Amino acid sequence: MSEVNGHNFPSNVEWFAEGTKMILFNGETIKVEELIPGSQLLWADGSYRFIDDVFRANDNLYHLTQYTKHRAHKLDPSRPEPFGVFRMVCFERAVLSLQTGIHARVSYDKRRDVKLLRFSKLRDHLTDNGRVIKMLKWTEESFPVDTPNSVLVDLVKKFREATGKKFVEWECEIGDLKYLINDIRASTRLLLYPIPFEIPTLKPWLQRTFEREVSDRELEAMSWMLGFWIGDGCRAGxxxxxxxxxxxxxxxxxENAKIWGMSYEKRKYANSGLSAFAALHTPKADGKGRNWNVKNPFVAVLRGLKFYKNGLLNGPKNIPEFMRVDQLLVRKCFMAGLIDSDGYSSVxxxxxxxxxSSVYPPIRDGILFICRSLGLNVSVSFCPAHRDEKRGINEADIWNFLITSGTNRGILLSILQRCSHGRKKDPPIFHYNKTPSNEADAYARRPKRYLNLSEPISNLENESISDKSMTGSTAVDDVSFSECENEFDSNTEIEQEQTVSETGFGCFDLAIDLEEIQLETDLTETDPDIVELDLGLDADISKTFDEPYFENDGDRDYASFNNSRQFFKTAPMNQKGTIYGIQLKERGILTESQIVYEPPYSVGDERVPYEQVCLSCSTKDETRWTTVPWxxxxxxxxxxxxxxxxxxTNTRCSNTACNKVYHLYQLGKKAMKGQPRLKINVENGSAKHRYxxxxxxxxxxxDGAPEDAKVRKEATVESCCVVCGPKSTGRWRKFPWDKDKxxxxxxxxRFLRTRIICADTNCRKIPSPSEFAKMKSLxxxxxxxxCLKCKQPVTRDLSKALFVPAKSEMRTxxxxxxxxxxxxxxxxxxxxKKSSKLICDNCKRHYNDHGHRCLNDSCNKIFSYVQLKKMEIKKRSKPDNSEESCYVCPHCGQDTEWRP
Structure with a gap:
């Protein structure tokens, strides 16, 4: 174990928090702190690597948890935590591999009179500690207001074709996820490795034990029987x-028993309805009689490969860990046999x-890691042990597994193709969202939870409709909408710093199953300035599927894998902990959780808080920052x-150490108090370098032509105030009790300060705080x-607190x-402005009047016009040997900026 400083860590080191379980090449799991140099770790491609060295460091810890909708354990503290949900401790700088659905929407900007196409895209982001990272953020491109929405639809389609993907795949440190806005964070999912590689165990064991070659059909038969036995088999053999x-x-x-030379005998239980049992026998060596568990190949597998947990007959059932990485044929047939015994399928x-379903913890664990290894999504519900009074029996703890395809639909289809039961192999299809008879009914009855985008384009070309989301396209950092549509390349405006205040929305991805579509925030469907784009991407959701269902989609030998995607959440632990670095020649360690980790950007170095300051005036007290335009x-x-x-003004200092930005009144167009005008550049009087x-x-x-100096005033509007009558002012509000006035x-x-108004429509007196002090209660x-005016009784509204203007306090x-x-x-x-020294408001007012002070840094006296009359005048030499007059500071006797 090596412990060194961050800058001395080798580059080929992968880091994990203490307690993370790794998978050894033999299939066993081990904690990362127990690893030693020379250990063989399983790789993501199925090979193994030797550990060169193990390092140790410290970092802030985070909880990383799969996000589910389990609620029973929160309502009942006696219920256990949900099973099958990955929970682990990670460190702040662990880099996760993520996928995010792309949002796109069209809105109308009334101020600029343009249409805005907003989409999410990977862009640079500045963190609190001054790092520049890639973060998925909103980007806008503007188009003429008369642009038909059908053109924007085609534009998005071309953009999607140019990217060639369905998601944005990107990397992010756990500690940087806090910079994601809510709607993008809601559709961001964590990638998990499937295990597409094979480390054969069952087939080599069968060949060694029976000393012959084993065909794929024999391997399939044995795997199916093992899965069927785990579900409906007896521990007796x-x-x-x-x-x-x-x-x-x-x-x-x-059929499978005959393939392995066993005879099949089925018997019915007496007085038990349809219940029956079947035993598998093998013939004796002399041909007379038969054996049950003696020299039985099936029982030999159960005992030899630890499908009995202790390897002994009648022992508890178990699914050994080698099934996680065994051949795909073995895993698929095993799950098919298990579904035939204790499961069912549906569409x-x-x-x-x-x-x-299962009642045995070892079987429960095995189902989970086999399904995860195949890239399937697993959700587990738990039914605690209880007494069934209706049937008069005691129920044990039951774990119910809901297995969904996620991104690997073909894998689940190929498993069901290997089932024998007709309803499980080709399940009935239930249509909850029935297909409407016409397009009008289709839009009216669309399932809003899934955002069925079915409104005709003709309804969108002139006016915008409701605020919904359009997703399903992918953004690539080097591809823009402008590259897909040349018609609008001259009218593109990208907002560099975006703050989203609109209602968020979730991801809608047709590449995944509907169970994975989760809208984390509510949808607003009343905003007339936002329009959804109908790309026709949802046609497959509302179509009717006719029998047979699996003949076209199912493939028994399907073996194409995708990374599974899981919703997740993180929470800081507010403490530091030990992390361990594993040095290997290549990257790609496979952990027990199968989470896809990327190499961290840095480990061990301290990240000091980054203090944002203005590039021009060096102020730090600002809530709204903008990027530097030039x-x-x-x-x-x-x-x-x-x-x-x-x-x-478009004017700034050329000195990169200064970067001063000038006010319009400093450019000599019009004088203003507190803004000294700039001197004219005599040597080079060009328009670009004038001052x-x-x-x-x-x-x-x-950088451009400065605007004319204009006094910005609020536009005055003549109207009739419901309280004080006709008047002209720039501040008008809707009357709370009558919105039309x-x-x-x-x-x-005035009302906010007293919360009292006369109810008489002919009076409407609102007393000021001083007037209210004279009023007496009944x-x-x-x-x-x-009321002071009409003498009618009025009631004070104290449903909200009184507005009290903030008062400045004296401080020394x-x-x-x-x-x-x-x-x-x-x-x-x-x-x-960069100095930490201060001046009082009185001195600041004098300086704003004339802009002069004493040049002595130890004095810095600021004078008033009254003191000017008492100051002496003297002459001083300038750098060009000429002379000028200036006032002398009466305090220190040094020169001042004030000249006669």
């Missing part, structure tokens, strides 16, 4: 419980599933004030008063000009 009328299953058992609106750097930001100034920076003296850069902002603010009614600081003083407002230095 080659004995099975049957139903007299299950001719398909009974015939399969008889509901193209939702394919199989259900199996450079494509994700890290640098401008505060809202500097960004607004740059948008109007000199007043902080560092460098030339400025003007308006009241002015002054009346609404006897016995502390919240009822007489050291002003750089006048020393320690108590003031209500303190400001940063106007001539040095």
């Amino acid at each position: 080659a004995l099975f419980a049957l139903n007299m009328e299950d001719n398909d299953v009974n015939g399969m058992l008889e 509901a609106d193209d939702f394919l599933s199989a259900k199996v 450079q494509y750097n994700v890290k640098d930001r401008l505060c809202r004030s500097c960004y607004d100034s740059y948008v109007r 000199l920076c007043n902080l560092c003296g460098s030339v400025t850069v003007t 308006m009241w002015c902002g002054a009346c609404s603010q 006897p016995g009614k502390p919240e009822t008063f007489n 600081e050291t002003c750089i000009s006048c020393g320690p003083i108590a003031a209500k407002r303190w400001c940063s230095l106007p001539w040095d």
Whole structure:
């Protein structure tokens, strides 16, 4: 075990939190802290690798849990935690492999009068500690408002064809998932490895034991019988419980027994309805009589490969761990036999599933890891032991497995194709969402939970409809919508920093089964400015399936695997823990949870908090940051004030150490208090470099024509206030008690401070706080008063708290000009925003009046116009040997910026 600093870790090290279980090449599991150099670990491709070294470090820990809808254990504390849900401890910098469905929608921007096509795409994101990572974020492209929605539909289709995928596959550290917005996070799923490789165990054991070659048909027969025995077999040996009328299953058992040289005998229990049993016999060596469990190949497999947990006859049933990685034929036939015995299958609106139950924990564990190894999704419900009073029997603990195909539909179909029971091999189909007779009924009766996108395009071309989501296409970072449609390449505007405040929506992916579609947030269907795009991607959901169902889709030998996808959630543990690094020559370790891990970006180094500052004025107190317009750097930001100034002036300092952004009034067009005008660049008077920076003296850069100085005022509107009558103001609000009427902002603010208004429509008096102090309440009614105007009783509304304007408090600081003083407002230095020193509000007001101060850094005195009359004037030399007059500071005797 090596313990070194982060910067000394080798690059080919994979990290795992303490307690993570790894799979050895022999199929056994071992905790990562128990590994030693030289151990053989199973690889994702089925091979093994030797461990070169094991390292140790510390990192913040997180809980990583599969997200399910199990609720029983939360309502009843005595119920155990759900089984089959992966729960593990990970560390903050563990990199997960994720898949996310792509959202796309069209909205109308009234301010810019354009249509916006919004879609999610991988983009650079700045973290709190200053790292630039790839994060799935919203991106917008604008189109002319008269663009038909049918054109946008074609555009999205072309984009989808250009990407060639159905999901965005990306990587993210666990600690960085907090930067995902809610609707994208809701459709993000964790990738799990299937186990498509094979490490044969059953077939080599049969060949060694019986000293002959074993065909695939014999292997299939033995695997099916093992699965059937796990479900309906007796621990006494080659004995099975049957139903007299299950001719398909009974015939399969008889056929498979004959393949292995065993005879099949079925007997009915006396007075037990359809219950029966069947035993498998082998002939004696002399040909006279037969054996039951003696020299029986089936019993030999049960004992030799530990399908008896202790390897002894009559022992508890068990599914050995080698079944996780055995041949695909063995795993499929085993699950088919188990479904034939204790399960069933169904199809509901193209939702394919199989259900199996078990009361034995070893069998429970085996079903789980076999299904997970085949890339299937498993959901387990638990029924605790209880007394069935109706039947008069005691029920044991039962685990019910719901097995769904997920991304590996062909695998589940191939398993069911190997079943013998007719209803399980070709189950009946239930249509819960019946197909409507016409298109109008189809839209009206569409299942809103699955967002059946069936509205005709003709209804969308002129006006937008409800707020729904369109998903199913994939975004690739180097492909844009503009590349798919050249008609609008000149009218593209991408929002660089997006904050989503609209109602979220989930992922709708037709490549997966409907059970995986989960909308984590509610859908709003009343916003007229957002339209859903109908791409016709949901045609397969509403179609009617006719019998037979599996002849076209089923394939007994299907062996194409995809990574399974699971919803998950993370939660910080608020503590640090030990993590272990495994050094190997290649990456691709397969853990017991089968989670796809990617190599971490860094381990061991400390990540200090990143402090965001404005590139221009160095302020840190800002809630709205924007990216720097003149450079494509994700890290640098401008505060809202500097960004607004740059948008109007397009002028900044060329010095990269300064980056000062100038206000419109500083460019010499119009003087303004507190904004000293810039000096003209005499040597180079071009339009791009016209001025000199007043902080560092460098030339400025003007990226465009500055706007004319305009005083931005709120537009005034003439209307009639329901309280104070006709008036002209820029602030109007809807009257809360009558939405068709308006009241002015002054009346609404006055009401918020007293919460009282006269109910008489001819009066509507709203007292001010000072007037309310004069009002007296009625006897016995502390919240009822007489109106000051009409003398009618009015009741005070205290359903909400009174609005109390915030008052500035006096605090004592050291002003750089006048020393320690108590003031209500303190400001940063106007001539040095990066300095931590302050000036009081009085000095700031004097400086805004004339913009001059003492040049002595130890004095920095700011003067008023009254002091100007008492100051002396002296002459001083300039760098060009000329002279100029300036006022002398009466405090220190040094020069000031103030010139006569």
